[in-house]
Amino acid sequence: MIDFINAIVVLLNFVIIPGLTYGSQLALGALGVTFVYAILRFANFAHGELMSFGAMITILFTWFFQSQNIGLGILPTALLALPFGILATIVLGLLSDKFVFKYYRTQKSVPVVLAMVSIGVMFVVNAIIRIIVGTEAIKFSDGQKFIMKAKQFKVMTGLNEGLALKSSQVITILITIALLTFTFWFLQKTKTGKSMRAFSDNEDLALLSGINPDRVVFITWLIVGTLACVAGTLYGLDKSYKPIIYLNLVLPIFASAIVGGIGSPFGAVVGGYVIAFSEIMVTYAYKKFFKYLLPENLEPSSLVQLLSTDYKFAVSFTILVIVLLIRPSGIFRGKVL
Amino acid sequence: MRFDKYEWIAISIMVFLFILVGFIQGWSVSLVILNMCIISAIMTMGVNISWGYAGVINFGVMGFLAMGGLAAVLVSYPPVKEAWHVGGSGLGISFVLLIALVTAVYFITKLIEKKSHKYWLNGSVIFFGLIIIRYFFLNATDRIEEVDPALAGFLGGANLPIIFSWVVGGFFAGGVAFVIGKVALGLRSDYLAIVTLGISEIVVSVLKHEEWLSRGVKNVIGLKRPVPYEINLQVSDWFITMVTWFNSSKLNQIIDPDQKQQILNNLIIDSSSLFVKLNYAILFFTVMIVIYYFANKAQISPWGRMMRAIRDNEVSANAMGKDIVKQHLIIFVIGAAIVGVAGAMLVTLDGLFTPSGYRPLRFTFIIWIMVIVGGSGNNLGAIFGGFVIWFSWIEVAPITTFLINLFTSGLDSQNAIRLHLLDSVPYFRYLLMGMVLLLILRYRPKGIIPEKIRHS
Numbered sequence A: 001m002i003d004f005i006n007a008i009v010v011l012l013n014f015v016i017i018p019g020l021t022y023g024s025q026l027a028l029g030a031l032g033v034t035f036v037y038a039i040l041r042f043a044n045f046a047h048g049e050l051m052s053f054g055a056m057i058t059i060l061f062t063w064f065f066q067s068q069n070i071g072l073g074i075l076p077t078a079l080l081a082l083p084f085g086i087l088a089t090i091v092l093g094l095l096s097d098k099f100v101f102k103y104y105r106t107q108k109s110v111p112v113v114l115a116m117v118s119i120g121v122m123f124v125v126n127a128i129i130r131i132i133v134g135t136e137a138i139k140f141s142d143g144q145k146f147i148m149k150a151k152q153f154k155v156m157t158g159l160n161e162g163l164a165l166k167s168s169q170v171i172t173i174l175i176t177i178a179l180l181t182f183t184f185w186f187l188q189k190t191k192t193g194k195s196m197r198a199f200s201d202n203e204d205l206a207l208l209s210g211i212n213p214d215r216v217v218f219i220t221w222l223i224v225g226t227l228a229c230v231a232g233t234l235y236g237l238d239k240s241y242k243p244i245i246y247l248n249l250v251l252p253i254f255a256s257a258i259v260g261g262i263g264s265p266f267g268a269v270v271g272g273y274v275i276a277f278s279e280i281m282v283t284y285a286y287k288k289f290f291k292y293l294l295p296e297n298l299e300p301s302s303l304v305q306l307l308s309t310d311y312k313f314a315v316s317f318t319i320l321v322i323v324l325l326i327r328p329s330g331i332f333r334g335k336v337l
Numbered sequence B: 001m002r003f004d005k006y007e008w009i010a011i012s013i014m015v016f017l018f019i020l021v022g023f024i025q026g027w028s029v030s031l032v033i034l035n036m037c038i039i040s041a042i043m044t045m046g047v048n049i050s051w052g053y054a055g056v057i058n059f060g061v062m063g064f065l066a067m068g069g070l071a072a073v074l075v076s077y078p079p080v081k082e083a084w085h086v087g088g089s090g091l092g093i094s095f096v097l098l099i100a101l102v103t104a105v106y107f108i109t110k111l112i113e114k115k116s117h118k119y120w121l122n123g124s125v126i127f128f129g130l131i132i133i134r135y136f137f138l139n140a141t142d143r144i145e146e147v148d149p150a151l152a153g154f155l156g157g158a159n160l161p162i163i164f165s166w167v168v169g170g171f172f173a174g175g176v177a178f179v180i181g182k183v184a185l186g187l188r189s190d191y192l193a194i195v196t197l198g199i200s201e202i203v204v205s206v207l208k209h210e211e212w213l214s215r216g217v218k219n220v221i222g223l224k225r226p227v228p229y230e231i232n233l234q235v236s237d238w239f240i241t242m243v244t245w246f247n248s249s250k251l252n253q254i255i256d257p258d259q260k261q262q263i264l265n266n267l268i269i270d271s272s273s274l275f276v277k278l279n280y281a282i283l284f285f286t287v288m289i290v291i292y293y294f295a296n297k298a299q300i301s302p303w304g305r306m307m308r309a310i311r312d313n314e315v316s317a318n319a320m321g322k323d324i325v326k327q328h329l330i331i332f333v334i335g336a337a338i339v340g341v342a343g344a345m346l347v348t349l350d351g352l353f354t355p356s357g358y359r360p361l362r363f364t365f366i367i368w369i370m371v372i373v374g375g376s377g378n379n380l381g382a383i384f385g386g387f388v389i390w391f392s393w394i395e396v397a398p399i400t401t402f403l404i405n406l407f408t409s410g411l412d413s414q415n416a417i418r419l420h421l422l423d424s425v426p427y428f429r430y431l432l433m434g435m436v437l438l439l440i441l442r443y444r445p446k447g448i449i450p451e452k453i454r455h456s
Helices: A002-040 A047-067 A078-107 A111-133 A150-157 A167-189 A191-201 A203-208 A213-238 A245-260 A265-283 A287-293 A309-326 B005-025 B027-054 B061-076 B081-111 B115-146 B162-184 B189-209 B230-235 B237-246 B248-252 B257-300 B302-312 B314-319 B324-350 B360-374 B379-407 B416-423 B425-443
Strands: A146-148
Touching (some): A002 A078, A002 A191, A002 A213, A002 A245, A002 A287, A047 A078, A047 A213, A047 A245, A078 B425, A111 B360, A146 A167, A167 A191, A167 A213, A167 A265, A191 A203, A191 A213, A203 A213, A213 A245, A245 A309, A245 B189, A309 B162, B005 B027, B005 B379, B027 B257, B027 B302, B027 B324, B027 B360, B027 B379, B061 B189, B081 B115, B162 B324, B230 B237, B237 B257, B248 B257, B257 B302, B257 B324, B257 B379, B379 B425
């Protein structure tokens, strides 16, 4: 029995909690991509840079607060700086819309052209970020690092295996739950949310029934900016902030959005967790887990790892390709918000 | 090939820029940029053929370049005999097993009719088959990687002249493109962009981590060259005679024989490196012209006309009896193969293969900017885009440094803002690329040299 609990703890510590954290970050990112896709109708390659930009502004404000000795005690100061980051990200989104995307929307350009345009935006934002903070990794989490250390857990329960709980992980999961609840409540219950869904479903019909398109676009960027900044900051808080990493994050995010069914917000969230868990589960070495579960003579000699961790990144794409082959519209049939 | 006014202007701008750089920064710099420009132009033509002719998007440029690079290694590197000895049989067994697995899956899909049975049977066959293959495969690769890991640790290549790899690289990339195209070409264009981008990441990560094949992140250095080495040139008589003859007027003015010899030696060292670069440039230029010639021929042929028809209106082309899926696949493979040729040339020029150097920003998105800026659907436009964008990619740094110094000249030389800006000079090139792309897409969406509309 003890062995069984030990095995579960191993799995919790190395697979489930990291998976939930990473999945939350992906889900928030994928939700942002989905919003742009469903309402503005293009694949936004600049989303990763939007996340990075939000995280950067948050970091700058964190530094400012730290220099003024303003903090939140055991919580990271970044939480205090987050609203400013969100504001800046929204402004960036709105500016990019006003000066770049709006023209192509009124021209009714094909989605590919808009995707190309978003690559241009990606380059510009990328350059701005690099010019401001360079390319070095930045660690900006402060406050209490662990809620529960592995050792404490061992002493507390008397088990062989420890369970470490980083505060950044708990914060990520809590904020994600709050934000997702709010977003879905907004979409389903408020009048604005309903008008956005109508707009995404059928633009002409929505315009006929008196929905103001500019307002819908404005609200979309509010939501996208918030989601992007929070996702970027949480990712930076959990790992460490590195401007180049966000470009690589765009691909798993797209994969999540498509796997879940692009255009469907619920699908995006589920897709995020699917991608995160498969990345971690396929590359995790289960040796320790099986050591507890199997009798001694059956113990595995190898690592029991499906793929080496080097291929972490490739996993999300393999899943994407498989999903597109078997069920091209994604797990939850997408297209409408 | 008759050029119109714009095209002549474009060509003369390119020539003028290189001569300018030659006089300001030296001919060596100019040739280095020129070589990369030509390679970029070939990559751009590859993308342009699939995107400009047929509207098939290809964001997998990075992966195809890497396949070309792999070809350069596998063709030119001497085989590591010991590695073949310890691991060859294991690899052979796993390869045979893989083929057996694929045939088994093929026949199961063909013969069994009930769908649920088919899925279960196929799933279990693939699962157990892969476990068995893994056993042999990992055993073999572990042994191969243990062979002299500091120098070899991989199978090596075929020990042929590296210039063959340019063709082989095309076939490698085309083969990968065939598989990708079979899987993904039915998708809508922006999905296809994301999927090809992702698959190219998979290709690169395989090259990075399969050390038995490509040495992975340990890189392969010291590849052969298709051109002479500087050291050999510096001692060969004909080369010394040639340098003396070229600089005879300058040398004749110097009377002191010691000093004359000194200057001649310096000249020989300089011109040997220049000569090597010039050789590369001539080789690359030949390839570029050949590809350009055939690309143009293909574009004005009935086949090219069909491609345009498919691009402009898929439904009506289909109604005319054109097999769209097949033609899309063909053009995707051709475009990728040309990119693969460029990839092999890139590795040939560098003389080393570094899988971790393949990054999407540098090798996919920049190439796309070249295509868009140059003019999709026009081969000269593609070449022009490749030249101009690569040229500015390199020359932005000195120009930015100059501009920053100019604008901050009022500030103190130790001013924090000024120092920070000077530190971030390399990042201004991204800013410029983004701005150029946005401006072109807004004000000249067909590119600088647009496609010619032919009414024939």
